[in-house]
Amino acid sequence: MQKRLLLIGGGHSHVEVIRRFGLNPEPDVAITLVSPDRHTAYSGMLPGYIAGHYRFEDCHIDLETLCRSAGVMRVKGMVSGIDLQRRIARCADGTEHAFDVVAVDSGSTPAIAGIPGATQHGIPVKPVPAFLDYWATLRPAARKAITDLRIAIVGAGAGGIELALAMHNRIRTDNGRAQFTVVSDGPVLLAAHPAGVQRRFSAVLRERGITLRLNAPVQTATADGLVLGSGEVLRADHVIWVTGAAAPAWPRESRLQTDAAGFIVVNAHLQSPSHECVFATGDIAVMPATPRPKSGVYAVRQGPPLTENLRRALRGEPLREYRPQRRALALIITGDCYAVASYGPLAFDGAWVWQWKDYIDTAFMQRYRGTPRELS
Ligand SMILES: Cc1cc2nc3c(=O)[nH]c(=O)nc-3n(C[C@H](O)[C@H](O)[C@H](O)COP(=O)(O)OP(=O)(O)OC[C@H]3O[C@@H](n4cnc5c(N)ncnc54)[C@H](O)[C@@H]3O)c2cc1C
Structure with missing residues (x-):
């Protein structure tokens, strides 16, 4: 019987999940992506876009094209809750999406809930x-x-x-x-x-x-x-x-296991300990055993192990453990085609650091353009 995999949010991990399922489709699995927008921003290039170094299409992944080329159905929607007993995700507009396995990679928003007037003024x-x-x-x-x-x-x-x-x-x-x-x-x-x-x-x-x-x-x-x-x-x-990351209310309201801040708790399989049909990655997830900063680098790195464990969960096979890298390289731009590198205790800077970042980011974006064959 056909299994249903539901992807909530076109974040940094899910674009890789879609790409990999497109390259190597899983028989008898129907995949749906729920996302409010057609384009999803690649955070590494967003400041460069604001500075005027990139065009919109340089730093955004077209989810519609990516999904079409990978045989994934994209539906427009903003998930507002999951009925974990019925295995249905509900969107703000009332539409519902049934699943056997669901993965959440819907990011975070700046923490402003505790500041009166923040949403009206800013x-x-x-x-x-x-x-x-x-x-x-x-x-x-x-x-x-x-x-x-x-x-x-x-x-x-x-x-x-x-x-x-x-x-x-x-x-x-x-x-x-x-x-x-x-x-x-x-x-x-x-x-x-x-x-x-x-x-x-x-x-x-x-x-x-x-x-x-x-x-x-x-x-x-x-x-x-x-x-x-x-x-x-x-x-x-x-x-x-641009304050620290906050979680939406719906994971906790859906009775998923969350931490005190409302982020979805996952184990070393990127799976919810409270509900084994639920996986989560990126900013919205927290791994209490190996906590890491909320950063796109970690969301990107979780894409391949998430794909592998989604395949295994759909087939009923044992899952694989994932250990996030201990530290990540950050290349921070100064807005004028110059950047500073930060890695552990190390710091160095130069126009060449910006060029290096530009090379890495442009190569990353290239993977999500074109047909599945070209994406390899
Ligand atoms: C200005 C700025 C610069 C940054 N630069 C860097 C950087 O250089 N390197 C780095 O590592 N990190 C950077 N970060 C951090 C980075 O943005 C996040 O860590 C990263 O985007 C998290 O990725 P994600 O996959 O969790 O979610 P996101 O990339 O935020 O994607 C989530 C997606 O889910 C969708 N979505 C949201 N809610 C729902 C819902 N309810 N239902 C369905 N879809 C939903 C959104 O529309 C979005 O497309 C930066 C952040 C900012 C603010």
Whole structure:
């Protein structure tokens, strides 16, 4: 009898699952991808797109084309819950999708739920399509501005710093007017990276005239800007939220095993310990035995072992264990075709580091274009 594999979200792991099932189809398995958008962003190139180095199609995977070429059905939808007894995923528009095995790779969004006014006054960097729509209106606004627009980026991790530098570079080349401030509750920028990386980016921000406000937790967002922990009001016309990752409510509401933050717990098989028909990878998953940062690198690496275990689960075979790599190389861009490499305690930089990153990212994207044969 035909088995049904349901993929929720076209994230970094699932594009590889689709590619591999396309190259080597599993007999008697019907695969469906549920995704709200036709295109999914490759996070590694997103800041480069904002900076003006890439076109939209360079840094987005066309899920419709990928699925068609791999024999996977794509349906438009935003999953809002799973009925684990009936094995049905429900979408926000009321449609339902039955499965025998389900995999979740639907990412995360910036954590802003605890900040009053955050959704009304500001835009989170994810979901990416809404952020890109916002960016498309911000650029002409900065070009027309008579005085500098005040733009606050909340979050001083790699995403926040890259985004601030990329937006700054693009607005400058547009001849737009804007003043940037990066705000963080922590005592240092790029807390997950070594001192050499932190020093380099502090210097770059200073050179570009971007203000860095550390130890400045945002309490509230208002029409005037951000109220900080000290009571100070940081005036801002535009606020971009690039804070740490938050999970959606639906996995916990569906009674899947989650951690305290609501992320789906998975074991070394990338499988839910509470429900063996459920697998999860990427930002939405957490492996308590081998915790790793929420980063696209890990989501990409989980693609091949996830594919293997989905095949095995569908065939009723024993699953294989996966151990994530201990550390990952991060290549962080400065917005002007220059990048800093961060690996364990090491830091180095150069235009060649940007070229190296460009080569890796472009090669990655190439795998998801064309027919299954060309994808190998
Ligand atoms: C500015 C910025 C730069 C970054 N740069 C890097 C980098 O250089 N390197 C790196 O390793 N990491 C980077 N990251 C982190 C990276 O974005 C995430 O770790 C990565 O995207 C997680 O991948 P994922 O597969 O979990 O999900 P995502 O890539 O977020 O994909 C999830 C997909 O699921 C869809 N989806 C969401 N909810 C649902 C739902 N309910 N139902 C169906 N579909 C759904 C979304 O539309 C999306 O297409 C960056 C983050 C930011 C903000």
